[in-house]
Amino acid sequence: MGITAITGAMALAFAAIHIFVGRLHFLSVTPRSRWLSFAGGVAVGYIFLHVLPELAAHQREFAEEMGVDRITAESVVYSLALAGLATFYGLERLVQRGGEAGDAKRMQRHVLYLHTVSYGALNLLIGYLLLQGEEEGAWGLALYFTAMSLHFVTADFGMREDNRAAYDRIGRWIITACVIAGWLLGLVLDLSKTLIGCLFAFLAGGIVLNVLKEELPEERQSAFLPFLFGTLLYAALVIAERHGV
Template sequence: MTIGALLTGLFFIFIHFMTNKILPTERLMQLRWFSFSGGLAVSYVFVYVLPALHTEQQNIALDLTLFAMQSEIYFIGLIGVIMFYGSQLYVRQRAHDNELTFWTQILFYTTYNALVAYVVISAQVSVLQALFYSAAIGLHFIAVAHDMWREFAEKYNTVGRYMLALGILIGWGLGVFVEFTALVQSIIFAFISGAMILNVFKYELPEDKYAHFPTFASGVIMYTAITLSLKFFFEW
């Protein structure tokens, strides 16, 4: 196990147990926090996820001549969007059944956490890279965990956070001890990227009346500038 994988896994688990301690309690500061984290997440999508999808598509096109449309990986990402959006609609349309809603949400996000953790931890990056990319994913996890806590505070504290942390542990274990083929890794990355892109743009950005654009823009500019600089100087 690399140090980067160890620190990344511990960081993700820490987030799910300490989300409500990390977030500011004052309403205005909390809204600005979500605007800032939304900016980081949007930047992460454009400067890392989309270019990485393009690279994965090129790699499988070179390895497997059956893939000829130059869009197979994006199709897998679209499946991720459909499944994530469908599950969210299912939950919201049955909001009157709190027990069903909670378990549907928690099981979905446990699986989601496992796949995201696997993708990040199996990337075999340096400690600095792991910490830097984990920052954007970590803020994304904070937004997800906070939404769960806001809707089901008691159940989240007693069961939910442990389930979400278990998902991280499962993905952590897969990333460290299981080696999938390059094609399977590409499929997992594309699927979870589609789900993440939808989650960022539809559920993670604050509503217009709660958004603080200067804070959002500062998050985008800061993360993009640092990422592009590191790519340029260290060839990330």
């Protein structure tokens, strides 16, 4: 089976998560489902043990293509990661304030649509990186797919909790279309490695924020040990992949 067919199947699996996450009833418990905490740990492990080291490894390449020194290139790349975190945090605060405003229904609806579009853009990038990302070989692609799948479970569950009706009616279809469109773009659009790296950096910040906002609030009653286990397990898989185990 060729890489196009494999990544196409992965894109469809991503789409299935978006569409059917509401049927995973075992996640809707308090204290927070240990599976969600485990998924969050895997996603964080992916960012810190895979994405950020890859960005550091390409500093010289970034510097040459940008026409700047390596320190400046490093600052630009990590600033993009910070920008991704800040952008998605700002959107999250808008969603929360929408529910507290006097004209709550109208404002919340508009802000939730903005939130859906922004999350859709993140999905577009994730779908694109299935074919055009930094992953090399079956192991790397499998680790990317696993981490992003679990991230989608965590993020979609939280998004659906914010407004179940809006998510079920239109939100899930928008983000599903985006991840499929991203994969299709990967078939026809070949961006430079530097631009892909910059997009990857922004994606890293967004994922860190999305995971931590689901794990940290006290009312979630998150489970630390499953979160830690997910992080350590993913770390072990990354180390095994890099050493050819």
